[in-house]
Amino acid sequence: MKESLEEIALYYKNQGAPSDQSALLSCLREAQQACGGMLDAEAQQILADVLDVKPAYLQAVAKRISDLKLSGASHTLTVCQGVNCSREGKNIHRYLEDELGAKPGKTFLGGKWMYQTVGCQRACRTAPNVRVDGQLMTGMTLERLKEILQKG
Numbered sequence: 001m002k003e004s005l006e007e008i009a010l011y012y013k014n015q016g017a018p019s020d021q022s023a024l025l026s027c028l029r030e031a032q033q034a035c036g037g038m039l040d041a042e043a044q045q046i047l048a049d050v051l052d053v054k055p056a057y058l059q060a061v062a063k064r065i066s067d068l069k070l071s072g073a074s075h076t077l078t079v080c081q082g083v084n085c086s087r088e089g090k091n092i093h094r095y096l097e098d099e100l101g102a103k104p105g106k107t108f109l110g111g112k113w114m115y116q117t118v119g120c121q122r123a124c125r126t127a128p129n130v131r132v133d134g135q136l137m138t139g140m141t142l143e144r145l146k147e148i149l150q151k152g
Helices: 002-014 021-034 041-051 055-063 083-088 090-099 142-151
Strands: 075-080 106-108 113-118 130-132 135-137
Touching: 002 021, 002 041, 021 041, 021 055, 041 055, 075 083, 075 090, 083 090, 090 142
Parallel strands: 075 113
Antiparallel strands: 075 130, 106 113, 130 135
């Protein structure tokens, strides 16, 4: 697999990655497909070495693109940490972190879900807000979140 990833990264480096964002995203998507659906730490390191960037840079890019996965989780739950969302969604944070044991950047519910937190999502009037697999869901309630997590 290492040679395959190096080949992919070299091709897209010649196409302008990492400075060309389109080439970088294409590189990450193709590498993810070659890795069976996720970019683990080893794959990130191989790509970073060829592209002359730090793995943290690739992680930062991948976290912002909903179809790029850094873990084997089937779904990603991203919870807004903005002022209104934190205040209105205290029970959501408590449920995720205290009852389910979810920690930001880690998987939970048997590895089915990846839990992430982000800054303000700029939908403050409809707080609390979360993203489920990249889709913004406003006015989230604890009951609705529990339904989503059970279905996932």
